[in-house]
Amino acid sequence: xxxxxxxxxxxxxxxxxxxxxxxxxxxxxxxxxxxxxxxxxxxxxxxxxxxxxxxxxxxxxxxxxxxxxxxxxxxxxxxxxxxxxxxxxxxxxxxxxxxxxxxxxxxxxxxxxxxxxxxxxxxxxxxxxxxxxxxxxxxxxxxxxxxxxxxxxxxxxxxxxxxxxxxxxxxxxxxxxxxxxxxxxxxxxxxxxxxxxxxxxxxxxxxxxxxxx
Amino acid sequence: xxxxxxxxxxxxxxxxxxxxxxxxxxxxxxxxxxxxxxxxxxxxxxxxxxxxxxxxxxxxxxxxxxxxxxxxxxxxxxxxxxxxxxxxxxxxxxxxxxxxxxxxxxxxxxxxxxxxxxxxxxxxxxxxxxxxxxxxxxxxxxxxxxxxxxxxxxxxxxxxxxxxxxxxxxxxxxxxxxxxxxxxxxxxxxxxxxxxxxxxxxxxxxxxxxxxxxxxxxxxxxxxxxxxxxxxxxxxxxxxxxxxxxxxxxxxxxxxxxxxxxxxxxxxxxxxxxxxxxxxxxxxxxxxxxxxxxxxxxxxxxxxxxxxxxxxxxxxxxxxxxxxxxxxxxxxxxxxxxxxxxxxxxxxxxxxxxxxxxxxxxxxxxx
Numbered sequence: 383x384x385x386x387x388x389x390x391x392x393x394x395x396x397x398x399x400x401x402x403x404x405x406x407x408x409x410x411x412x413x414x415x416x417x418x419x420x421x422x423x424x425x426x427x428x429x430x431x432x433x434x435x436x437x438x439x440x441x442x443x444x445x446x447x448x449x450x451x452x453x454x455x456x457x458x459x460x461x462x463x464x465x466x467x468x469x470x471x472x473x474x475x476x477x478x479x480x481x482x483x484x485x486x487x488x489x490x491x492x493x494x495x496x497x498x499x500x501x502x503x504x505x506x507x508x509x510x511x512x513x514x515x516x517x518x519x520x521x522x523x524x525x526x527x528x529x530x531x532x533x534x535x536x537x538x539x540x541x542x543x544x545x546x547x548x549x550x551x552x553x554x555x556x557x558x559x560x561x562x563x564x565x566x567x568x569x570x571x572x573x574x575x576x577x578x579x580x581x582x583x584x585x586x587x588x589x590x591x592x593x594x595x
Numbered sequence: 596x597x598x599x600x601x602x603x604x605x606x607x608x609x610x611x612x613x614x615x616x617x618x619x620x621x622x623x624x625x626x627x628x629x630x631x632x633x634x635x636x637x638x639x640x641x642x643x644x645x646x647x648x649x650x651x652x653x654x655x656x657x658x659x660x661x662x663x664x665x666x667x668x669x670x671x672x673x674x675x676x677x678x679x680x681x682x683x684x685x686x687x688x689x690x691x692x693x694x695x696x697x698x699x700x701x702x703x704x705x706x707x708x709x710x711x712x713x714x715x716x717x718x719x720x721x722x723x724x725x726x727x728x729x730x731x732x733x734x735x736x737x738x739x740x741x742x743x744x745x746x747x748x749x750x751x752x753x754x755x756x757x758x759x760x761x762x763x764x765x766x767x768x769x770x771x772x773x774x775x776x777x778x779x780x781x782x783x784x785x786x787x788x789x790x791x792x793x794x795x796x797x798x799x800x801x802x803x804x805x806x807x808x809x810x811x812x813x814x815x816x817x818x819x820x821x822x823x824x825x826x827x828x829x830x831x832x833x834x835x836x837x838x839x840x841x842x843x844x845x846x847x848x849x850x851x852x853x854x855x856x857x858x859x860x861x862x863x864x865x866x867x868x869x870x871x872x873x874x875x876x877x878x879x880x881x882x883x884x885x886x887x888x889x890x891x892x893x894x895x896x897x898x899x900x901x902x903x904x905x906x907x908x909x910x911x912x913x914x915x916x917x918x919x920x921x922x923x924x925x926x927x928x929x930x931x932x933x934x935x936x937x938x939x940x941x942x943x944x945x946x947x948x949x950x951x952x953x954x955x956x957x958x959x960x961x962x
Contacts (some may be wrong), residue, residue, distance in 0.1 A: 494677050495680040498645055498745075498753075501669030512686040588684035590727030 384559040385566070393565075403544035406462065407534045410525075411527050412475050416468075419519065420483025423507065423541030432482060441477040445470065447533050448467055451540045465534070465542025471534055473526040480522025483517075484515025513588050520583040524576055531572040535564065545571075596621050596643060597751065597783065602805075605635050611637040612648070613807035619800075621656075621750070624777055624784040626794040629830070631806035635787045636834060637794075638804070639753050642785060643672045651729035653750065670694055673744030673752035673782070678762050680740055681728040688724045688737055694747040712742040714928070716772070734765035741773065746778070749764040754786045758793070770796055771775050771953075778893060791831060795819070795956040803827050815956075845925060846918040848955070849939045849948030855880045858887055858906035862895050865905050870888060876936055878946055879909050886946040887937055889913050915940045 389396060399519075425432040442450075450468050451577030458464040488511050496510045545564040552560030584592065612634040619625045627635035629692045632768040640646040642651055644700040645663040652662050657827040660668055681690050689696075690714055692705040700708070710720040728736055737757060744752050769848040770793060777784060788794055792937045793799050802812045803826075822828040856865055856877040863875055869892055876891040888909040898908045914928045915938050925937050929952065939948040 467717050490674060491680060492682065494645070495674070495676055495682070498643060498674035498676070499668055500668075500697050500714060502666055505697065510682065590683045590686060 385562045385568060388475065388559045388563050399543070399545050399547060399564070400550060403531070403534055403546075403568065403571065406465055406469060406537055406542055406544050407527065407530045410534075411473050411523070411532055413466075413470050414473035415523060418474050418477035418479050419534050421474075422478045423485060425482055425540050426476075426485045436475075436482070439478050442471040443475045447536050451536060455540055460541035462542050464540050464542075465537035467563075468540075469530055469534060469555065473530050476522040476526040476529075478522075480525075481515070481519050484518030485511050487518070488514045503572070514591070516587055517583065517591070520579065520586070524579045524583075525587060527575050527579060528572045531568060531575060540581060540594075542582065596657075597653065597655050597785070599638075600652050600654075602638075602641065602648045602653060604634070604641065604646060605649045609730045610807050611664045612641070614888050615809065616652070616810055617802065617812060619783060619785065620783045623799040624797055626786045626788060626798035627804060628788055628791065628794045628801060630789070633737060634749055634807040635802075635805040637807075639755055639785055639787050642751070642920075643669045643674060645669075649923070668746060670698055671749050671751075673747075673749040675737075675744045675752065675754040677756055681743070683728050685727075685732055686724075687726050687728070690728065690739060690742045697728050698747060701942060706757055708746060712745060715745070715776070716742045718742075720766045723789075732760050734769060734773055737761065737769060741769075741776070745776075749782070751783045751785070754787070756787055759780075759788070759790075765833060766793075771875075775892070780839055790951060792956060796953055803830060805830075814930060816930045820923065820926060828850050843922040844918070845916055845920045845939055845948070845950060846920065847919070848922065849950050850954055851948050852947065853878045853949035854940070855884070856890070856905055857881065857948065858904065858909060862899060862905065862908065866892070866895050868906060870890055875906075878938055878949060879903045880946050884946055885944050886910065886915065886940050889936065889938065916950070917941065922955065925955065929955075942961070 385460035419420065425435050439487055444556045445453075450471075451464065454464045454468060455462065458467065492510055492514065495504055501509065533541075534544050537544055538550050545568045548564030549561050552558065552562075552564065599615045599617050602612060602615040603610065603924045611632075612681065615638065617635075627636050627638055637646055641648055642655075642660075646661060647661075674921065677679040682693075685693070687930060688706070688709045691709045694707060697704045708726065713720040713723055718735065718738060723731075723735075723739075731739070743752075745746055758769050761769065766875075779917070786794075786797060798815050800812060800817055801815055802825075803818070804810065805826055811827050813821075813823075818831065853906060854872045854874050854877055856879055857870055858879050858881065860868075868877060869875060876889055878889050879887045881887060885912065887906075890905055890909055894908045894910065914932055916925055918930070918939055918941065920939075928937055929935065935952045937950045938946060939950060941947050958959060
């Protein structure tokens with residue numbers, strides 16, 4: 383099979399592209415968590431901010447990704463920087479929205495119990511709200527990651543690198559095995575990333591909330 | 596002592612609590628009762644500043660609570676809500692030890708306290724210490740809720756319909772246990788309920804509330820006997836009042852087979868018997884079933900020594916009534932003597948029955 387041959391003949395190329403791909407997605411997702419989770423928490427505290435911020439995050443989601451990359455080239459030029467910014471903005475919505483929803487859905491009785499026993503607002507957040515909304519927040523991170531690994535293939539269009547390079551080159555050269563050599567590892571990455579995050583979620587989850595196996 | 600001075604709470608234009616002036620004595624169980632929206636929960640929640648009054652002031656032992664730090668205040672007041680109040684992501688030990696944790700009590704001391712409290716509410720520490728709330732029954736969960744409220748040994752405990760979500764049998768068991776616990780710890784308990792039977796059973800004093808005001812604040816006996824107000828009468832229930840205590844004869848309502856024990860038995864045997872029969876006191880009678888006195892679980896526990904006999908800790912001067920006495924007389928004996936049981940004897944001093952506070956409530960409350 384020509385796909386196997388292609389992989390056999392270019393192992394280091396594939397390996398480097400996978401690493402590059404992970405680097406792009408990883409940077410985008412980590413920044414989206416670092417910014418998105420606190421943002422999601424803040425908008426549960428300042429309800430007036432919730433709607434506008436969620437609306438803005440949704441707008442990013444509606445712009446077709448290839449157009450979004452293209453639109454940013456005149457501003458940021460080509461390269462990884464542009465790619466990561468777009469990927470970050472795509473990842474933001476599921477993370478902000480799930481953090482917001484997860485925390486809002488913590489039962490008011492739980493918060494009342496915490497406050498009534500003398501927890502400060504920070505302690506309520508750390509000891510009650512975050513542990514109880516963890517699975518919803520993690521679901522957002524997983525969705526963002528899986529989608530992002532797919533979207534990262536398009537980042538090659540703006541010179542971001544990653545497995546998308548093989549796909550674009552394969553399309554231009556009419557070489558299906560090259561397209562597949564980019565697409566199959568990307569799909570596998572998405573599946574593995576989801577599994578690994580599922581495991582992370584399970585380990586982070588307090589025992590009393592874990593679903594019985 | 597907790598005292599409310601001219602306390603009013605408005606939510607927008609709705610007056611939840613209307614110029615409340617009342618004092619709750621230390622060591623008493625105060626039950627706040629009334630229909631929904633009467634202000635009972637608001638009153639409770641103002642004590643630990645979960646709600647701030649619009650006007651007036653509340654003080655605990657003379658200190659105005661509005662001049663204290665609310666977080667500190669709450670850590671020194673026990674708080675029990677409906678069964679959902681346990682944190683599902685924390686194990687039992689973490690739940691019970693929460694307030695000590697917030698107060699930075701070192702871990703070894705916390706562990707010791709948690710084990711002590713688990714034993715106190717009759718749950719085996721080795722079995723329950725590491726379990727999670729979702730592995731426990733509703734009744735067990737609420738026992739943990741009570742233990743959690745006691746963890747930092749607060750002087751005041753607030754309970755907001757703690758047994759409301761439980762089935763009637765579990766509910767009644769937990770009420771009995773609460774009475775038992777309160778006998779031992781003598782805390783000031785403020786208890787909100789909408790269940791009159793629960794109020795009559797638990798309260799030293801009941802505050803009946805309506806439209807943000809307390810209509811009557813009195814002992815259960817007094818409220819049953821002399822409802823001060825048409826609404827109170829209605830709220831207690833016509834059925835309870837129709838049975839005017841003066842017209843009910845002891846013979847008709849007494850427990851006819853009280854659990855008895857001979858004075859020659861040991862305290863250990865007495866305790867076993869109480870456990871087996873699920874009572875907290877035994878009538879002491881001789882071989883001809885002549886009444887000699889009574890013995891309570893507290894008497895046994897306070898003097899516990901396996902070699903002691905029942906007749907060494909017996910209460911001998913117990914008020915007794917005859918079968919044809921009326922319930923009103925029993926009520927006043929209970930109120931004056933601060934006792935929960937009145938044995939019934941015939942003219943030869945033979946024990947023929949027993950009246951307990953809960954049997955009275957059952958009868959006066961039965962429709």
